[in-house]
Amino acid sequence: MIQLRGSRALHDRLMRASPWVTILFASATSFSVYFCMYAFRKPFTVATYDGLVFGGTGVQLKTALVLGQLFGYALSKYIGIKFCSQLRRENLLVAMLGLIGFAQAALLGFALLPNAWKVAAIFANGLPLGMVWGLAMRYLEGRRATEIMVATLSCSYIFATGAVKDIGHRVLEVGGVDQFWMPFWTGLVFLPPLAVSAWLLDALPQPDLNDQQERSQRSAMTSKDQWSFLAHFSLGLILLSFIYVLLTSFRDFRDNYAADLLHELGLANVPAIFTKVEVVSAITIAFTLAALSFFRHNRHALVATFAIMLTGVVMLGGTTLLFRAQWISGLNWMIFIGLGSYLAYVPYTVLFDRIFAATRASGTSVFAIYLIDSLGYTGSTAIQVYKDLWKAEQSRLEFFQSFSLTLAVVGFVSLWVSGWYFIREERLAREADMLAQPTPGLGNQPAADTTY
Structure with missing residues (x-):
């Protein structure tokens, strides 16, 4: 009861606060929640598990562990299509804390169980974690400043x-912790700050009337709402889903095998190398997405978002060609290849929020995001298996370069066509709203909302 009263008191204070205070509060708490979540998901990939194979399959144990968590994470996305979009607002906090507790318990199993069962444990770890993002996004979507908040979340x-x-690397090297215990201890360190951050985020007030007028009201979706949305936007969703599968597979391959790629590039022993590779992308993406919130007209925002995504896939191909020609270093290539993939990948979160706002579709953008996310992580698992079983003769670095060039070409075409489709849908929705407005002199019926 004390915690609930504390949350209500903070909620009331935020209701009276200025919009910028609310934006900063939501940005900071959502950032902290999702940052901490990654401590339960990614540290296990730092260990190499050299010389260990998965049973008698010939598949390396690390590949099996990566796939095990990916299978769990992908299944989590499928579950999240309904769970995250249909869960009531007042149940978000309990659900989030329960999912994290389950993931930490799975990491304990990862440490204690024999090798034959560790893949099952890491699968169980990934199973709840794929839904945490959707629960955090439910607090942020449908606001005039959603892009700023999602920028920090991303x-x-x-x-x-x-x-x-x-x-995790420091826990291994400095702490001398066993590689199978390292993920559990890393997660344990982040458990208290995650719980506090989630409790604070839950105090965020609902979007106000101005938010609802400009971005449309967001609510839990029924199955009928979901099928109606899919039927209406099927062509555009198919195109966006196709490229998203490739982008997710690419990002996940780079993420899961970053240690291996850096080793092949001769950068594995550079201090804090993982942070150095990602920090440029993090800052650039944050400012890029935040800038999208200044587009008040949803049509302009859609054009800008697709332009950013197209820039990202062009960067993938261009920097890979420069690296192959030895015009840029391996470190710069890893930085720019990460930036390019994130420029194409991350805007999906705000893209669907704008699609719902521009087309006046009812429901929550979390549904659409989780739909393509589930497909994306399914594709990611397929890419991992494809590499080990059909491209075993290629090093991971060689495979990754080829993947970059393919994604650049296919991604540019798919994003260009899907951009045209959804910008056309925005125009049709706007024209329908104009036709629905009352004719002057025929009464004082309320006009349909035309804030675009």
Whole structure:
């Protein structure tokens, strides 16, 4: 009861605070929640598990562990399509803390269970974690400043993916902790700050009337709402989903095998190398997404968002060609390849928020994001298996370079066509609203909202 009263008191203070205080509060607490979540997900990838294979399959144990968590994470996204979009607002905090507790318990199992069962434990670890982002996003969407808040949320996982690996590396090297116990102890360190951050985030007030007028009201979706949305936007969703599968696979491959790629590039022993590689991307993405909030017209925002994503895929191909020609160093290539992938990948979060606002679709953008996220992580698991079973003769660095060039070409075409589609849908929705307005002199019926 004390915690609930404390949360209500903070909620009331935020209701009376200026909009910028609310923005900064939401940005800081959501950043902290998702940053801490990565401490339960990524540190295990720092260990190399050299010389260990998964049973008699010939698959390296690290690959099996990466795949195990990816399978759990992908399944979590499928569950999240309904769970995150249909969960009531008052249940978000309990759900978030329960998911994190389950993930930490799985890391304990990862440490204690025999090797034959460690893949099952890491699968169980990934199973709840894929839904944490959707619960955090539910607090932020549908606001005039959603892009600023999502910028910090996105910045958190870009920065966290390097920072928690560096912390895990220190636990291994300095603390002398066994590689199978390291993920549990790293997660334990982050458990208290995550719980406090989630409790604070839960005090965030709902979007106000001005938010709802400009970005449309957001609510839990019924199954009928979900099927209606899919049927109406099927072509655009198919195109966006296709490129998102490739982007997720690319980002995950780079993330999970960063230690291996850096080793091949001769950069593995550079101090805090993981953070150095990611910090440029984190800062750039944060400012880029925040800038999108200044587009008051949803059509202009859609154009700008697709332009950013197209820039990202062009950067993937261009910097890879420069690296192959030895015009840039391996470190600069890893930095720019990360920036390019994030420029194409991260804006999906605000893209769907704008699509809902521009087309006046009812429901929550979390549904659309989780739909393509589930497909994305399914594709990511397929890429991991494809590399080990059909491209085993290639090093991970060689495979990654080829992947970069393919994604640049396919991604540019897919994003260009899908951008045209959704900008056209925005125009059709705007014209429908104009037709729905009452004719002057025929009464004082309320006009449909035309804030675009």
